[in-house]
Amino acid sequence: MKQLVIATKNAGKVEEFRTMFANYNIEVKSLLDFEQPIGDIVEDGDSFEENAIIKAEAIAEKFQIPVAADDSGLEIDALGGAPGIYSARYAGEDKNDQKNLEKVLHELKSTPAEERTARFVCAVAVARPGLSTFVKRGTCEGTIAEAPRGNEGFGYDPIFIPLHSNRTMAEHSSTEKNSISHRKQAILKIEEWIQEHF
Numbered sequence: 188m189k190q191l192v193i194a195t196k197n198a199g200k201v202e203e204f205r206t207m208f209a210n211y212n213i214e215v216k217s218l219l220d221f222e223q224p225i226g227d228i229v230e231d232g233d234s235f236e237e238n239a240i241i242k243a244e245a246i247a248e249k250f251q252i253p254v255a256a257d258d259s260g261l262e263i264d265a266l267g268g269a270p271g272i273y274s275a276r277y278a279g280e281d282k283n284d285q286k287n288l289e290k291v292l293h294e295l296k297s298t299p300a301e302e303r304t305a306r307f308v309c310a311v312a313v314a315r316p317g318l319s320t321f322v323k324r325g326t327c328e329g330t331i332a333e334a335p336r337g338n339e340g341f342g343y344d345p346i347f348i349p350l351h352s353n354r355t356m357a358e359h360s361s362t363e364k365n366s367i368s369h370r371k372q373a374i375l376k377i378e379e380w381i382q383e384h385f
């Protein structure tokens with residue numbers, strides 16, 4: 188089976204990429220699979236796209252192979268787009284999903300339902316040695332719940348209610364999430380490359 192390296196250490200992302208790339212008969216390897224420890228890549232870009240490119244190019248350069256990377260997060264309109272590209276570290280450097288979503292709920296505690304609009308954003312970059320890097324964005328619109336619900340998924344899934352649903356993302360099965368998610372929308376936009384390359 189063909190392989191694709193995804194430059195991420197996030198186990199939740201890896202699981203979703205694995206499932207979605209299996210449909211193309213591609214086996215996903217992540218930075219969690221490497222024997223040699225790979226230091227944290229500094230994500231100092233100003234956008235999801237820039238950060239995805241930084242991660243993909245760092246690993247493509249190091250191993251001289253094609254690499255995809257995902258930079259993603261939650262944009263909340265009532266917070267001026269925060270946490271945005273700072274989603275992973277919103278409540279501190281320890282990247283704690285529970286603390287992050289509690290911080291969001293705290294900041295939205297006086298925001299009424301109709302003003303709790305938000306979206307998940309995912310930029311997927313593909314870096315290839317000797318070729319130009321490209322990047323695509325997928326989004327998933329929704330609202331922020333009053334309290335966390337559900338155990339599926341990861342990150343902010345327990346507080347994000349996708350449009351046209353009354354359940355949080357963490358109350359959706361992985362199959363359901365993978366058919367509507369920001370990550371899925373981004374992968375669809377790189378499908379042409381996937382089919383050409385593999």
Ligand SMILES: O=c1nc[nH]c2c1ncn2[C@H]1C[C@H](O)[C@@H](COP(=O)(O)OP(=O)(O)OP(=O)(O)O)O1
Pocket residue numbers: 194195196197200230257258259260261274275276287307340341342343344368370
């Ligand atoms: O489907 C999702 N469902 C819920 N939450 C999500 C999702 N997708 C991203 N998120 C949140 C998790 C984290 O707070 C941030 C990603 O931050 P981001 O820097 O891209 O990833 P990360 O540091 O966890 O791993 P890595 O950089 O190694 O890929 O957005």
Ligand SMILES: [Mg+2]
Pocket residue numbers: 230275
């Ligand atoms: Mg990160």
